[in-house]
Every structure is written in C-alpha cells, then in structure tokens.
Amino acid sequence: MTEEIIIAGFGGQGVLSMGKILAYSGVMQNKEVSWMPSYGPEMRGGTANVTVIISDERISSPILNSYDTAIILNQQSMDKFEKTVKPGGLLIYDPNGLTRLPARKDINIYSIEAADEAGKRGLAKIFNMIVLGGFLKLKPLVAPEFIHKGLEKSLPARHHVLIPENEKAIELGKELLKPVNVLN
Amino acid sequence: MGELRLMKGNEAVAEAAIRAGCDGYFGYPITPQSEVMEYLMAEKPFERTGMVVLQAESEVAAINMLYGGAGTGKMVMTSSSSPGVSLMQEGISYMAGAELPAVIVNIVRGGPGLGTIQPSQADYFQAVKGGGHGDYKMLVLAPASVQEMCDHVKLGFEKAYQYRTPVMILSDGAIGQMMEKVVLFDHVPRRTDEEIVAQCPWASNGRPKTRNHNIITSLDLDPAGQERVNLKLQAKYKLMEKNEVLYEEIQCEDADYLLVAFGLSARICQKAVDLARAKGIKVGLFRPITLFPFPAIEVSNVGNRVKGILVVEMNAGQMIEDVKLSVGCKVKIEHFGRFGGIIPSPDEVVSALEQKIIGG
Numbered sequence: 384m385t386e387e388i389i390i391a392g393f394g395g396q397g398v399l400s401m402g403k404i405l406a407y408s409g410v411m412q413n414k415e416v417s418w419m420p421s422y423g424p425e426m427r428g429g430t431a432n433v434t435v436i437i438s439d440e441r442i443s444s445p446i447l448n449s450y451d452t453a454i455i456l457n458q459q460s461m462d463k464f465e466k467t468v469k470p471g472g473l474l475i476y477d478p479n480g481l482t483r484l485p486a487r488k489d490i491n492i493y494s495i496e497a498a499d500e501a502g503k504r505g506l507a508k509i510f511n512m513i514v515l516g517g518f519l520k521l522k523p524l525v526a527p528e529f530i531h532k533g534l535e536k537s538l539p540a541r542h543h544v545l546i547p548e549n550e551k552a553i554e555l556g557k558e559l560l561k562p563v564n565v566l567n
Numbered sequence: 568m569g570e571l572r573l574m575k576g577n578e579a580v581a582e583a584a585i586r587a588g589c590d591g592y593f594g595y596p597i598t599p600q601s602e603v604m605e606y607l608m609a610e611k612p613f614e615r616t617g618m619v620v621l622q623a624e625s626e627v628a629a630i631n632m633l634y635g636g637a638g639t640g641k642m643v644m645t646s647s648s649s650p651g652v653s654l655m656q657e658g659i660s661y662m663a664g665a666e667l668p669a670v671i672v673n674i675v676r677g678g679p680g681l682g683t684i685q686p687s688q689a690d691y692f693q694a695v696k697g698g699g700h701g702d703y704k705m706l707v708l709a710p711a712s713v714q715e716m717c718d719h720v721k722l723g724f725e726k727a728y729q730y731r732t733p734v735m736i737l738s739d740g741a742i743g744q745m746m747e748k749v750v751l752f753d754h755v756p757r758r759t760d761e762e763i764v765a766q767c768p769w770a771s772n773g774r775p776k777t778r779n780h781n782i783i784t785s786l787d788l789d790p791a792g793q794e795r796v797n798l799k800l801q802a803k804y805k806l807m808e809k810n811e812v813l814y815e816e817i818q819c820e821d822a823d824y825l826l827v828a829f830g831l832s833a834r835i836c837q838k839a840v841d842l843a844r845a846k847g848i849k850v851g852l853f854r855p856i857t858l859f860p861f862p863a864i865e866v867s868n869v870g871n872r873v874k875g876i877l878v879v880e881m882n883a884g885q886m887i888e889d890v891k892l893s894v895g896c897k898v899k900i901e902h903f904g905r906f907g908g909i910i911p912s913p914d915e916v917v918s919a920l921e922q923k924i925i926g927g
Contacts, residue, residue: 407573416746422684422744443837443838443913446912
C-alpha cells in the first residue's frame with residue numbers, strides 16, 4: 384500500500400499541521416512516511432501545500448506531480464492541483480470561498496463544509512481536523528488509536544488537553560462529507 | 568531499536584550532533600537550514616550535556632570558531648546554506664591545512680549569488696573539488712533521507728577524527744525541510760578532558776611537562792616543509808579513496824540503462840526507475856553516498872555493463888564530470904538537470920532518459 388497525498392490551501396489554515404498529524408500517526412502505526420512542505424515565499428502568506436506519502440514500503444521520491452488524493456482548501460490550489468489527481472483518484476474540497484468547482488468526471492470528488500461548520504461552532508482552530516476526518520472516512524489508512532498517538536506526538540504537551548476536541552472534530556468531519564462525483 | 572521520531576532533516580542533524588557527543592555548534596542563520604540552530608537553542612543541550620550552542624556574528628566568525636574549537640580537540644560542527652558556505656571557504660582551507668576535524672553541513676540552495684531559497688545541488692564542485700584555495704579535499708557525504716541526515720553526523724565525526732580532516736555533509740533545502748521517520752541512535756556522552764588528550768595528542772589544549780608545544784597552523788614558509796605537508800595530505804586522501812567509498816546500487820543487476828544521482832535527485836530517480844520499468848525499460852540507479860571519495864571503480868563496473876547512462880543532478884552538470892572520468896568513453900553519458908531551485912519530477916527524468924539516451 385502506498386498513498387500519495389497533496390494537501391493545499393492558504394497559509395494559516397493548518398495545512399502543514401494536518402499533514403504532520405497524518406504523517407506522525409502513520410509513523411506510530413509503523414508505516415513509512417514522508418512530509419514535504421512548500422517552504423519559502425508561499426508560507427510567508429499566500430498558498431501553502433504539503434505532500435504526504437504513507438506506505439508499507441521504502442518511499443522513493445518525496446516530491447511528485449500526480450497524487451492518489453488531493454485535499455484542496457482554496458481556489459488557487461484547485462486551479463493548480465485538480466488536474467494532478469490520478470484517474471480514479473480522490474479529490475476532497477471545502478467549497479468555502481471557491482468560485483470554480485471541480486469538473487473532472489474520472490475521479491471521485493467529495494465536498495466538506497468544514498470552514499462553515501467550524502465557524503458556527505467556534506472551532507476555527509481545528510478546522511483542519513474536520514477536513515482530516517473527512518479524508519479518513521474515505522481512506523482509513525491509520526487506525527483511530529494511532530491518530531490519538533499522532534496527536535500526542537505532534538502537539539506540544541501544553542496543548543494535550545485539546546486532544547479530545549481534535550478527535551471530536553475528526554468525527555464531525557466524517558459526518559460532514561458529501562459525495563459530488565462518485566465512480567462506480 | 569533506538570528512539571523513533573518524525574523529524575525534519577535539519578532537526579535530525581541537530582539532534583544527531585547532541586547525541587554524538589558534540590562539544591560545540593557555531594552558526595549563523597540562513598534559509599533553508601535555520602532549523603538546525605533553532606532546534607539546538609530550543610533543546611538547550613548546554614543545560615544537559617554541556618554542549619555549547621552559539622550564534623556567531625557571521626559565517627566567517629563561525630568557521631573560525633570551529634578552527635579554534637577543533638584545535639583544542641573539541642568536537643565541533645557548523646551548518647549553513649550555499650552563500651554562507653561560500654563565506655566559510657577560507658576557513659575550511661585553513662582547517663584542511665592544519666588538519667582539524669569538524670563537521671560542516673551545507674543545506675544547498677539555488678545560486679549563484681543570493682540565488683533562491685529553494686533546493687539545489689549546484690555546490691557539488693565547491694564541496695568536492697575544494698571551494699577554498701590549495702590542494703585539499705574534504706570527505707563529503709551526500710544524505711538522501713532524513714535518516715541519513717542523522718546517521719551521517721555521527722559517521723562524519725568518526726571520520727573527521729580518524730583522518731584529522733573537515734567532513735562536509737552536502738544536502739539540500741528539500742531534505743533539510745522535509746519530515747521522515749528517523750530511528751535515533753543512542754546518546755554518546757561527551758568526552759572528558761582526559762579522553763580528548765588521549766584521542767588528540769596533536770591538540771593545543773594545555774602542555775604537560777612531558778612534551779613540547781603543539782602548534783596548530785597551516786603556515787610553513789619553508790617550501791620543503793610545505794611540500795611535506797602536501798604529501799602527507801595527499802597520502803591521507805589516497806587512504807580515504809581506498810577505504811571510505813560508500814554507494815548504493817538499486818536494480819542494477821539486469822539494467823540496460825543506468826541513472827546516476829546523489830541526494831534528493833537519487834530519491835526522484837528511484838521513482839523514475841519504477842516508472843520506466845513499468846513501461847518495460849530496464850533501468851537501474853547508482854547512488855554515490857560519498858562524493859569524495861567518489862565511487863569511481865564501482866560506477867565504472869556497473870556503467871560499462873549498460874547501453875547508456877543519464878546523470879541526473881539539480882545543477883547544470885557537475886558530478887557528470889566524475890562519472891565520465893570513472894566510466895571512460897565507451898558508453899554514452901548524458902546529463903539531465905534543473906536549476907535555480909526547480910526540482911525535476913520523476914516523469915521528467917524518464918522522458919530525458921528516453922530522449923537523450925534511448926532515442927538519442
């Protein structure tokens with residue numbers, strides 16, 4: 384099993400930390416992982432993205448130009464990454480702020496209204512965990528107990544009191560997921 | 568098994584220095600390697616192991632602090648990125664001349680000049696052919712994973728003391744910034760003063776009545792004396808060439824074509840090997856791990872069995888010169904590179920192989 388994922392959105396949306404929690408959870412489940420961020424001008428405001436690879440085998444290139452899954456959280460990222468999903472692959476997006484929705488018919492597409500729901504519930508800081516929940520519902524690569532361990536390892540100790548809230552957000556994400564285009 | 572962590576390459580370098588028993592880190596911030604010092608400052612090894620962590624006023628100051636520390640036998644390290652490593656070249660040449668052990672990490676970014684902060688491999692010549700003046704070499708390690716970023720620090724210190732030489736770890740911004748799983752080696756305690764005296768009888772760290780002064784210098788105004796220094800250095804480099812070559816062969820046994828690449832490019836080429844083999848093209852990958860000493864005999868052995876070789880580097884063609892010198896002219900050898908911070912994709916490598924080698 385190898386899953387090649389791109390997570391892309393605005394800097395500050397928690398794109399990199401979502402990737403890190405996913406990657407650390409993979410490590411705790413004894414998978415091979417790589418986490419390759421965009422760094423530099425993008426992360427100083429503007430778009431941010433991270434390539435996460437989780438595999439049972441040694442990972443070759445940490446940098447890719449096509450992906451099994453794209454998790455897309457703004458319009459610039461949709462324009463850049465919709466076309467990079469492999470045929471038959473998966474695209475998850477948050478429609479908040481998007482002006483052009485994905486149109487491909489050869490991939491599975493799901494939407495998740497995470498920003499809207501996080502705003503309503505005052506959970507803006509764990510918006511990214513809602514999105515992660517949506518992804519894990521479709522691709523349960525890592526078991527919940529290892530996600531828990533991944534959160535423990537990724538978050539500084541002073542934030543460990545927030546782990547249950549993060550886990551609730553993941554569960555909420557699983558409920559919010561809506562199919563847009565599903566292949567047979 | 569050692570402690571398992573998910574770490575950035577830069578963080579792994581820093582943690583490995585603490586665990587290897589390093590006595591002092593001296594550096595100056597520059598993207599994309601600033602996490603090395605940030606990690607050390609956050610970890611505060613000065614409170615645990617007594618390791619000094621100091622932000623120097625410049626790269627020139629940092630490399631000269633290394634000279635001073637190494638001259639007393641202390642285990643010292645610095646890290647920087649391309650423009651900063653250029654500033655250090657004078658000091659590196661002096662350290663090679665004075666035979667001082669140290670580990671110098673270059674997290675390469677695109678150049679020339681200030682260039683860009685994105686990854687590159689354009690400092691190969693500078694690292695391998697002597698960026699400073701005079702006939703000197705450093706042992707140069709080229710990690711291709713975060714695990715190797717960690718392991719090469721320990722290995723680098725071992726070889727630095729074994730040969731009394733500066734060792735360079737030549738990495739790049741992508742490996743410095745990416746996170747992977749790392750198994751950390753166990754802590755090695757810092758050496759005591761007595762252990763340093765025993766390990767480094769040449770060091771200038773206080774003269775007992777039983778011996779004369781130790782002098783750390785790279786200056787000898789008598790040409791005959793300076794030639795003797797050079798002959799000694801060259802003998803040392805020959806010994807490294809004989810004993811310290813490291814490399815990896817991936818799917819080379821049945822290969823019709825060969826990719827040669829180091830560091831991040833080798834990771835990209837590994838994926839390119841899989842893509843090409845899925846198309847029915849039998850490709851192998853040869854990865855030099857030591858860039859000096861270069862695995863000349865080993866790449867020649869594999870290279871002379873194949874129909875063509877593509878050297879893939881994130882530069883305009885540097886290591887290809889060593890590949891050509893090693894393999895000779897019977898086999899077609901071409902270069903594929905992207906520059907200035909652009910990372911080639913695995914598909915681009917396969918296309919270049921098809922166009923330049925198979926169809927060319």
